[in-house]
Amino acid sequence: MQASPVLVSSDDLYLFNTGQLFRAYRTFGAHPMEYEGCRGVRFVLWAPSAREVSVVGDFNGWSSASRPVNLAQVGTTGVWVGFSPDLNEGDRYKYEIVNAGGERLLKSDPFGFQSELRPNTASVVASLNHYDWQDRDWIDNRRKHPPYEKPMLIYEVHLASWRMDAPEQLRSYEQLAQELVDYVCSMGYTHIEVMPITEHPLDRSWGYQTTGYYAATSRYGPAEGLKKLIDRCHQQGIGVLLDWVCGHFCKDDHGLRLFDGSPLYENSDYRRAEKPLWGTLAFDFGKPQVLSFLLSNALFWLDVYHIDGLRVDAVASMLDLNFDKPESMRTENRYGGTEDIEALAFLRKLNETVFLHYPESLMMAEDSSSYPAVTSPTYLGGLGFNYKWNMGWMNDMLRYMETDPSHRSSYHSLITFSLHYAFSENYVLPLSHDEVVHGKRSMLNKMPGTYEEKFANLRLFYGYWMTHPGKKLLFMGGEFGQFDEWKDYAGLDWSLLQFPLHDSMQRYVRALNHIYLNNGELWERDHEQGGFEWIDVNNAPQCMLSFQRNGKSAESSTVSVCNFSRETHSIYRIGVSNQGHYRLILNSDEAEYGGGGYSFPSRVASQPTPFHGKPYSIEVPVPALSFQLWKSETA
Structure with a gap:
């Protein structure tokens, strides 16, 4: 086991300890690599209050008493570093940490890239580069x-x-x-x-x-x-x-x-x-x-x-x-x-x-x-x-x-x-x-x-x-x-x-x-006030609500009609902004969707009758507990 500070950049340690190492996972954790001509795994861990840090796993019976794999602290950085030729990708491991009171703790790697299947809790040495993306x-x-x-x-x-x-x-x-x-x-x-x-x-x-x-x-x-x-x-x-x-x-x-x-x-x-x-x-x-x-x-x-x-x-x-x-x-x-x-x-x-x-x-x-x-x-x-x-x-x-x-x-x-x-x-x-x-x-x-x-x-x-x-x-x-x-x-x-x-x-x-x-x-103007207009907002007695959504084009709009009551209206007048026709693009009461199948026209012509503060209006049937969406065809 080798534990050399040269395994980790001093710049990385400085940035980590100042909260500025934004890709710390490239430094910390267990990384398969070659060091001084030898293949193995580099370990980097932050544990400033530890007295000793070792890597344990199947290779040493999960105890540092046998074949110790010790890490060395890099100066006063609180970071422990080491390299082991005894481990390879796929090997299970944990850190054995001796705390200030002499107690030995077994910890999974905070930067571990793979874990055992629960209920087991060891980390697993893994590479991040085994997939060929096609996106x-x-x-x-x-x-x-x-x-x-x-x-x-x-x-x-x-x-x-x-x-x-x-x-x-x-x-x-x-x-x-x-x-x-x-x-x-x-x-x-x-x-x-x-x-x-x-x-x-x-x-x-x-x-x-x-x-x-x-x-x-x-x-x-x-x-x-x-x-x-x-x-x-x-x-x-x-x-x-x-x-x-x-x-x-x-x-x-x-x-x-x-x-x-x-x-x-x-x-x-x-x-x-x-x-x-x-x-x-x-x-x-x-x-x-x-x-x-x-x-x-x-x-x-x-x-x-x-x-x-x-x-x-x-x-x-x-x-x-x-x-x-x-x-x-x-x-x-x-x-x-x-x-x-x-x-x-x-x-x-x-x-x-x-x-x-x-x-x-x-x-x-x-x-x-x-x-x-x-x-x-x-x-x-x-x-x-x-x-x-x-x-x-x-x-x-x-x-x-x-x-x-x-x-x-x-x-x-x-x-x-x-x-x-x-x-x-x-x-x-x-x-x-x-x-x-x-x-x-x-x-x-x-x-x-x-x-x-x-x-x-x-x-x-x-x-x-x-x-x-x-x-x-x-x-x-x-x-x-x-x-x-x-x-x-x-x-x-x-x-x-x-x-x-x-x-x-x-x-x-x-x-x-x-x-x-x-x-x-x-959705084009989801975050703009101009993308939405109330048509009828105050009809609480009938539990009715209608509003208009506007697209980027001045004439592009849809009208939503919501009936939250059990009452059906055979004819209901709704104010609209545009002259021309409105096409029904969704009716929640369609039999196909499990509704009552109330008869609906597929298109209605707007009338020059101002209503709800709009210059035109349409008349449509509104079944109980229903939603319908009409689209202006002048767009």
């Missing part, structure tokens, strides 16, 4: 066409439970590269958002309690399989987003907690470190080495796995020092406030770093707070994300839709309030996994009424959602009316598609998705 056209096109004026339909997926033939029989990355990608393409989605796939010990954590930040979980096979999945998505025109957890980590002994015997990745003040809501520990964003670790991890997934963007989890919990903490754990920042100043600085630096290297990336904040300017540039005082989940819209709309139609008139503001702030941020409208677990019921089962009314309500809701300003995200199963809430330990209930209303719901969502994709009015 150059996608990458080049992504750089030329930013996302703001493009459609965005995100399908959120938990890979384990999307399809499962039996408990513990998970699809591999390679199988998903065929089945999942083909399905997403057929349904018309533009992106897949994958729930966390960084290595984690407990399936039921869904990946949100991580131990291996640089290791794609081995549950679905080798890392090359994940690259194939992403590569095929890109070849089929599908972007891939990763649900990324940078706010906290789990406490398992082999992970980051008390890594070298001291609170290294977490804060030394337990009140700052503890996340009692989740039983995890928050990262200490005040440590520059932690910044190098996390910023490098963001770029790692973009560099190595060609990920198109990150959905940053639990931003609200990062912004507030006292998020969901009891009174005994409350702290203040240096100004006497409760904002986490270091976390704010980290988030700004994160977005600046990502956009410096990948200006076309999608950086999405899952943020339930009212913190301002989340999607404003950092040079204007914002956090620098380019999208934020609209949790307020989601909560208001689900509360409204869960209300029986006979009582909805008293809650009309819930479906209109979002337009007061819809253009204050760049929003994604999420219907995510969080809304269909823990007793919240599935999207379909949230809907009130009879069996048939549940489907009618859901079709209506999806129509309103799809034509409301903002990009779209739907969790798997919602597209065919999964009736039970999501079960992470079992596959989706695909057998429901043998029942007519579920099959019809899937066809409706497919049609709705493609209508969205093919009508620029619904």
Whole structure:
């Protein structure tokens, strides 16, 4: 075993210790390489409070007492370095760390690129360069066409439970590269958002309690399989987003907690470190080495796995020092406030770093707070994300839709309030996994009424959602009316598609998705006030709502008509902007989609009768619990 400082650049060590080594994964971890004419593995580890550090594995019986493989500390940098000709790619290993008190700890590699299949916890020596990417056209096109004026339909997926033939029989990355990608393409989605796939010990954590930040979980096979999945998505025109957890980590002994015997990745003040809501520990964003670790991890997934963007989890919990903490754990920042100043600085630096290297990336904040300017540039005082989940819209709309139609008139503001702030941020409208677990019921089962009314309500809701300003995200199963809430330990209930209303719901969502994709009015001006106009916003007594979406062309528009009541209107007048004809492009009450099949004209002529503040109007039938979309033919 050789341990020489020349194995690591002094510049890299300086940048790492000042929070500026943005691709630290190229230095730290276990790297197969040649050194002084000998093939082996270089190890680099940050453990400043350790007295000794050794590499242990199968080759020495998992103990440094036999065939010691010792690392040497490089000066006062806190970094330990060594080279071993005894290890090769595929070998399992851990770090044996002797802490300041003489206790021996066995730790997985924080920068390990591969992990054993759970419940085993060793790291595995792995190279990052064994895959021949075929997505150059996608990458080049992504750089030329930013996302703001493009459609965005995100399908959120938990890979384990999307399809499962039996408990513990998970699809591999390679199988998903065929089945999942083909399905997403057929349904018309533009992106897949994958729930966390960084290595984690407990399936039921869904990946949100991580131990291996640089290791794609081995549950679905080798890392090359994940690259194939992403590569095929890109070849089929599908972007891939990763649900990324940078706010906290789990406490398992082999992970980051008390890594070298001291609170290294977490804060030394337990009140700052503890996340009692989740039983995890928050990262200490005040440590520059932690910044190098996390910023490098963001770029790692973009560099190595060609990920198109990150959905940053639990931003609200990062912004507030006292998020969901009891009174005994409350702290203040240096100004006497409760904002986490270091976390704010980290988030700004994160977005600046990502956009410096990948200006076309999608950086999405899952943020339930009212913190301002989340999607404003950092040079204007914002956090620098380019999208934020609209949790307020989601909560208001689900509360409204869960209300029986006979009582909805008293809650009309819930479906209109979002337009007061819809253009204050760049929003994604999420219907995510969080809304269909823990007793919240599935999207379909949230809907009130009879069996048939549940489907009618859901079709209506999806129509309103799809034509409301903002990009779209739907969790798997919602597209065919999964009736039970999501079960992470079992596959989706695909057998429901043998029942007519579920099959019809899937066809409706497919049609709705493609209508969205093919009508620029619904996405070209998502973030501009001029892209939206209310037609009738105040008809609470009848639970009716109508609005217009405008495209780039002055005459390009669609009209959405939503009837949230059980009352059918054989003739209903709606104000419109354009003279000419309006063509019906979607009717949720079509028999094909499981509706009542109410007779509709396919085109109506606008009349020179001003109404709803518009110069023209049309008369159309409006069935109960229905959504319809009309397109101006003067465009």
